[in-house]
Amino acid sequence: MIRLERLTKTFGKFVAVNAIELHVPRGELFGFLGPNGAGKTTTLRMIAGILRPTEGRIWLGGDDLIADPMSAKRRLGFIPDRPFVYEKLTGAEFLRFVAGLFGQDGKVVERRIDELLDLFELSVWKDELVEAYSHGMRQKLIISSALIHKPECIVVDEPMVGLDPRGARLLKNIFRAFVERGGTVLMSTHTLEVAQAMCDRIAIIQEGHIVARGTIDELRQQTAAGDASLEELFLKLTGGEAVRELAAILQD
Numbered sequence: 246m247i248r249l250e251r252l253t254k255t256f257g258k259f260v261a262v263n264a265i266e267l268h269v270p271r272g273e274l275f276g277f278l279g280p281n282g283a284g285k286t287t288t289l290r291m292i293a294g295i296l297r298p299t300e301g302r303i304w305l306g307g308d309d310l311i312a313d314p315m316s317a318k319r320r321l322g323f324i325p326d327r328p329f330v331y332e333k334l335t336g337a338e339f340l341r342f343v344a345g346l347f348g349q350d351g352k353v354v355e356r357r358i359d360e361l362l363d364l365f366e367l368s369v370w371k372d373e374l375v376e377a378y379s380h381g382m383r384q385k386l387i388i389s390s391a392l393i394h395k396p397e398c399i400v401v402d403e404p405m406v407g408l409d410p411r412g413a414r415l416l417k418n419i420f421r422a423f424v425e426r427g428g429t430v431l432m433s434t435h436t437l438e439v440a441q442a443m444c445d446r447i448a449i450i451q452e453g454h455i456v457a458r459g460t461i462d463e464l465r466q467q468t469a470a471g472d473a474s475l476e477e478l479f480l481k482l483t484g485g486e487a488v489r490e491l492a493a494i495l496q497d
Contacts, residue, residue, distance in 0.1 A: 246271045246305070246320075247267070247275075248268045248269075249266060249267040249292075249304075250303075251264045252266075252300075252301035253265075254284075263453035265301075265450070266455070267448060271428070272428070273424060273430075273445045274424045275429075275432065275445065276432055276444035277447075277448055279449055283452060283453070292431070293400055294310060294314055294317070298311070305318075305398060308320065319394065320398055321398055322398070323399075324401040324404060328380075330375045331375065332374065333375075335373055336362060336373065337371045337372060339375060343390040344357070361393065362389065365385040365388065381409060383407070384407040388404075396428075397428060399428065399430045402433045403435065417439075420443065437474075441474065441475040446459055447461070447464065449482050
């Protein structure tokens with residue numbers, strides 16, 4: 246469903262993402278992990294069409310994002326790490342606005358708005374200006390906007406930011422139900438426990454390169470790490486073991 250072919254992004258002489266190859270099929274919740282500055286968010290923003298690749302191709306379903314961006318983007322719901330909404334719109338108005346970007350309106354959209362606001366416990370805030378929403382409520386509204394047009398795949402950067410435990414559990418259930426119905430989720434998160442519990446497969450990016458990919462068991466085999474946790478695998482693959490050793494020294 247999501248396919249990256251030699252995807253590259255440079256900023257001047259700095260190579261943020263270096264010719265990565267990735268395929269996430271339908272019906273899979275895929276984790277995309279890496280330390281700060283590794284290229285995760287840059288990659289997700291290219292998939293969402295916010296950044297244009299320097300080289301390479303992005304396929305969403307059968308559509309080339311560069312050659313046919315409108316068709317490709319109709320397949321995609323994007324949830325950024327920093328939610329931005331128009332504060333002078335109500336929650337319902339914001340969702341109507343987003344649906345309109347995909348050419349959708351009318352009774353079907355109104356029913357969809359009510360369903361999503363009810364799902365995220367925002368119904369009583371439907372006609373309130375977004376400026377009155379808390380950070381967690383804004384995050385729920387952004388997630389609703391990513392689902393309003395019934396996408397085939399969801400790309401999400403740090404999905405649990407700002408959500409209370411109940412909201413986080415709800416979102417986990419939504420993602421799992423989405424992939425069980427044939428959807429695709431590509432998720433970046435720093436919360437490794439969430440990734441280990443939720444993701445079918447994982448790729449780890451370091452300095453713009455994918456250094457490992459597979460299920461947790463496959464990552465353990467690739468690193469000869471026995472029954473190591475995802476956190477231990479992540480530190481081993483990204484050089485974080487040195488940080489852990491320093492912390493141990495400081496605690497002695």
